[in-house]
Amino acid sequence: MQDPLSRRTFLRSVAAAAGGAAAGHALASADELGGVAQPSGQGQAAADGGGGQVVISSANGLQATAKAMELLEDGQDPLDAVIAGVNIVELDPTDHSVGYGGLPNEDGIVELDSCVMHGPTHNAGAVAALRNIKTPSRVARLVMERTDHVLVVGQGALRFAKAHGFEEEELLTDEARKIWLRWKEARANGDWIAPAQTKPSPSTQSSVGSDMPLHPLGYEFTYGTINCCALDAASNLAGVTTTSGLSYKIPGRVGDSPIIGAGLYVDNEVGAAGSTGRGEAVILNCGSVSVVEMMRNGATPTEACLGLLKRMADHNHDPRLRLKDGTPNFDVKMYAVRKDGLHGAAAIWSGAKYAVSSQGKNRLEECAFLYERPNG
Ligand code: ASP
Helix, strand or coil, X not given: CCCCCCHHHHHHHHHHHCCCCCCCCXXXXXXXXXXXXXXXXXXXXXXXXXXXXXXXXXXXXXXXXXXXXHHHHCCCXXXXXXXXXXXXXXXXXXXXXXXXXXXXXXXXXXXXXXXXEECCCCEEEEEEEECCCCCHHHHHHHHHHHCCCCEEEHHHHHHHHHHCCCCCCCCCCHHHHHHXXXXXXXXXXXXXXXXXXXXXXXXXXXXXXXXXXXXXCCCCCCCCCEEEEEECCCCCEEEEEXXXXXXXXXXXXXXXXXXXXXXXXXXXXXXXXXXXXXXXXXXXXXHHHHHHHHHHCCCCHHHHHHHHHHHHHHHCCCHHHECCXXXXXXXXXXXXXXXXXXXXXXXXXXXXXXXXXXCCEEEEEECEEXXXXXXX
16 A cells, blocks of 8 residues: 555644544634634544454444454455445334334435445445335345446336346335334425424434434434454455435435445545545535545544544535534544554544454444534
C-alpha cells in the first residue's frame, strides 16, 4: 500500500478539520470550527484491534458478525460471509430498519435498498426501491455476478429477482403496519383520524430505528440499516449494506445504502467502510469512499470516520438540519476496517456502538464521536 501523505501530515489535516476531535483531545477555537459548536469530546477511541480476521457491523448486527466470522473461519469468501450474516437481520421481523418487518414508505409499502462490494474483484452490485423480496442483499449480489451493471432499481429489480427464482412476499408485518398507521394518523391533514383513546406518543417514534434524529424538532422520520464488512485470513475484504431506508419516505426515495461510495466502499488494497444514519448527508459527502481514501492517506479507521463526519457537519448549512448551536440535528455513523485488521467506527453524536468479531470475541464496542449528546 502506498501512502501519498505521511501519517503525520494526515493527522495534522484531520486535527485542523475536526477541531481536535479526531486526532487529539484539545478543543478547537470557534474559528477553526466555522461557526459550528465545539466538539465536546472524542469519546473512547474505538478498538483498533489489528491482525487476523475481522468482521464489523452496525450495532444491530451482533448475530451477523458472529455468523460471518463462523463462515470466514470455515474458509469462505468474505462476501459470502457478510451476506449470510446480514440475511439474519433482513429476515428478522423485529428489526424495523432492515428487510422483512422494515418500516414502509408513506403509502405503507416496504421498499428495500442494498449493495454489496467484493474487494478481490473490485466489483459491486446494488438494488434500490425493491419491493416484496426479503433479502435484497442476495439480489444485489446477483446484479454484481449476473449482469453487466451495478445498480438496478424498482420494478426492474423485482423482475430481475423473480427471474432468478426469488418469490414475492409481503414485507409489511402487522407490527410495522401499526407503527406506520400511527404515523399516518398523527399527521395534521385531518383525513386520517386516530382512535380517541390512542394518542400518538413520542415513544412510538423513538422505539424504532437505530439512528433517530437526536432532537426531534418535529422531525418525524426514523432511520436504521445494517452495514457489515469483513477481512479474511488472506487479507481480502468485502462488505454489504442493506436497509428499508428512511421510514415513511416518498415512494422511490433512495438513500445512501445502495450507493457504492456512499453507503459502502471496498478497496482491497486499503480497507472497507460503510454507513448508517441520514443517507442524504452520506451521499452529499461521498461517505464511504471518503473514509477509505482517508485511510489510504494514513488515517486509522477511527480517525477516518471522524474526519468524514466533521466534514459532513461543516457542510451542513441547511437551517432545517441544524440545531441552534449549528450542530446537525441528525446522526450518521461510519464504520471502517483497514487491510491490516485495524477497525473503528464513529458517530456524529456520542453513545453509539458497533459490533465486532475478532480474536475469538463477538462484542459491541464504543464508537468515537464528534459531539457529546446533551444529557449524556
Ligand atoms: N442510511 C439509510 C438511509 O438513509 C437509513 C439508515 O441507515 O438509518 O436510507
